[in-house]
Amino acid sequence: MKSLVLKNSSSDDVWQRRRQRSLRWLKSLGGFAATIAMTFLGLLAITFVIGRVVPIDPVLAVVGDRAPQDVYDAVRAEMGLDNPLIVQFVHYVGAVLSGDLGMAVTSQRPVAEELARVFPATLEMATLGILIGVLVGVPAGVLAAARQGSWVDQVIRVLGLAGYAIPAFWLGLVGLAFFYANLGWVGGPGRVDIFLEGLVPSVTGLLLVDSILSGDWAVFRSAWSHIILPAMILGFFSLAYIARMTRSFMLEQLSQEYVITARVKGAPERVVIWRHAFRPIRIQLVTVIGLSFAQLLEGSVMIETVFSWPGIGNYLTSALLNADMNSVLGATLVIGAVFIGVNKVSDLLYRILDPRAR
Amino acid sequence: MSLLNIENLRVSFPTEQGPVEVVKGISFELGRERLGIVGESGSGKSMTGRAILRLIDKPGIVTADKMEFDGLDLTTLPNKQMRALRGARISMVMQDPKFSLNPVIRIGDQIAEVLSFHSKLNARQRRARVLESLEAVRITDPERVYKLYPHEVSGGMGQRIMIAMMVILEPDLMIADEPTSALDVSVQAQVLDIMDDLVTRTGMGLIIISHDLNMVARYCDRILVMFNGEIVETCAASELANAKHPYTQGLLASMPTLDEHRNRLPVLDRDQLGSV
Incomplete structure (x- = not known):
């Protein structure tokens, strides 16, 4: 009987703690x-x-x-x-x-409607760009740090430097001249071949997604061949930055005592690098990647101009040139909101990844 | 046969002015006993400990005429076999659990890792062993501690966790590199007693690296005094008071005691020591 009472009180305790936690x-x-x-x-x-x-x-x-x-x-x-x-x-x-950003002076259409058309174009390219940046940049940075001073490290450093030094529009032009005009491997400027334009209904505004949704593979292939070059160029710039930061975070980690502890425990090198050194830097990387992504979402004016990409960077530039204030303010608002959103998501990830911040 | 046999161990680091030797050809043997290595900062005592585990990072260079652990030649042992030794047969407790435990991995998982590297136990067996090891270092609620992160425990408990992690496979040799200097005085004795107890029970060899002469004299059987990368004195712990070398005598004279009145503590005269 007594133990039953005890059990009850302890389960009450658990409930209370749970309620406190959810509160x-x-x-x-x-x-x-x-x-x-x-x-x-x-x-x-x-x-x-x-x-x-x-x-x-x-x-x-x-x-x-x-x-x-x-x-x-x-x-x-x-x-x-x-x-x-x-x-x-x-x-x-x-x-x-209430979603009213005024009318665009030049087109006499609601700014909100125009932004809903141009922002997904930028979002699509930026997302692909950041994916390339992260999937290539992070492992490259980790590898460079793990083999500090080796030829791998040198190559990655030179690439990183190039990412800083080469102007985006130049890389865009050369890329178009080479891969589009000469080799014909990729599509040219614009989001999709002109005779395929407007074929799939706009659901998300992301052409790759919309074409999959409507099952139109010709449009998908064309959109893919158009987006891949500019996305890779954006990806190259963000990977240069991400790899550089990853490398320096990792170097800092590799000299930490707990990395030595891992070695003392007999951990294989792979575990030392990815579990003990990489796990702690995920927190810092979230910030770097978030900022990088926000920058891409702001719309790379250079890349969007070179590739005639109907994105927000292009939109904002022409709105400025036409003194179309409603459009400028609307676009600024969207970009600002994107920054807030990305920052808040990083904050949230921070809390999930860092036990000390919970 | 001795557990550890070291002859002419040298550790050097290249600098712009040429290589600098931080350990200058030391030799010693270790059985299943407790050996203290004392010396001041920069005397090479920590480097000696890390050299045994082959954990001197590049560009540091380690050479030795002989570095044998239980008949295995540590200078030529392939990396893979060296890894198999670390954590299982030779382990090391480091100075400050705040830095030596990984901040983003749960304590229990960090300890369980040792088992996953060196044994074929499944997850449940590993967990049971970890809980046992936490109990062995006198942690009363191992289930709770298992799930904590390092920042949620005190320094003293952190160091006990570190010890649990390093003795879980009952190694033959444990190196404790300043195991208590980051801890409050009140928990130092507790941590040392736990370590001493485990060492005695499992019969492992222990090297305590420290600058605390009293502590080493109390917990060790034998003492090596290092200065400037060399061993300047070897003696039984009980004989420390009768040390002959001027550096050791200087160190002993610099220690304040409760039952004496001195206006000034003597300090070491390094100019004179450089010539001995």
Whole structure:
């Protein structure tokens, strides 16, 4: 009887501890959401201020500079620009939250709609690029550190240096001239061959995914042959950076006492490297890869221009040239949101990977 | 037959001014006994310990006329067989568990690793052995400690975990490199007693590397005093007080004791020592 009572109380204990733990989780999740909301509000404030301080009159952009004063005033009132700034800001936040980023001046279409078209193009290329960067860069960095000073290390270092020194547009042009014009191994500029354009319905906006979803393999092959070269070039730049950072993180790890402990225990070299030295640096790598990915998502203007890639970098550049403020602000907002998102995901991974941060 | 037989061991590192020898041709033998190696920082005592395990990293160079462990020639042993020795027949406890335990691997898994390298036990058997080994170092709730990460335990417990990891396969020789200098004085004795107990029970040979003369004199049978990469004195632990070498005498004279009154502690006169 007594033991039964004891058992009961201990299971109560377990429940209590579980409840406490889930409460803690909920709390940290709430804090997490709050910081995201705050950061996003800050981002909105910044884009709002930029929109007000640039010497571009949004009314003039709509009515043209020959409109009579009364038309000008009417449009100005219609756009809400005669309200106090704080009211304007509240309206702006409300509009953004309801998905309204205004009309693009040049195309007279909603900015949100245009961004939904160009951002997936960048996302697709950047994702492929970062995949190449991580899948090649991380093992290369680990190998370079494990064989420090060997020819493998030298080759990887030279490649890393090249990644810093070679301009992206040059590599793009040479790549196109060689692999597209000369060898014909890859598709040319654009996302897909022109006669295959618009064949698959846009579901995700990612052409590779959409073509798989609709089972159109001709489109998939064409899209693949178009994306692979620019993605590899982006991948090369991010792998240069990732390999370099991986190498230096690993070198630091390999001189740690616990790596010596692993050797004292008789660990095979593979275990020493991948379990004892690599595991701790995953935490640092998450940050490096996250930042690298965010940079790619910002849209490489150079690469997108060279490859006529209809991505956000291209979009932003032409919007700037046309003084199309709604588009510029919308694109800035998206890029800012991407940075916030990537940062928060890194934070989350950090907590999962580092027992000390839990 | 002796457990460890070392003749003319040298460790050197190349520098821009030419190679620098940190261990200058030392020789000693070890049976199943407790040997203390004492000396100041930079005297080469830690390098000696690591050289035995062949863990001097490049570009360091180790040479010896003879380095035999239980009849095996450590200078020519293939890497694979050397790995089979490490952790199973020769092991090493290092100074500070804060740095010598991997921060992102659970304590139990770190200990169980030794078994997976050297035995064919399955996961459940490994776990049972690990729990046993934690109990052997007087950890009262091994189940809980198994799941902890190193940052969640104290220094004293960390060092006991380290010892558990290094004795789990009952090696023939354990090297303890400053095993207590990172610990609070109050737990030093506890950790040393546990180590002493395990060594006595399993009959392994032990090398304690330390700068703490009193501690070494208390826990060891025999003492080597190293200075500047050389062994300057060998004596039985009980005979330490009668040491003849001026360096050892200097070290002993520099130790304060409770029952005396001195205005100044003597310090070592290195200029004079350089010439001896």
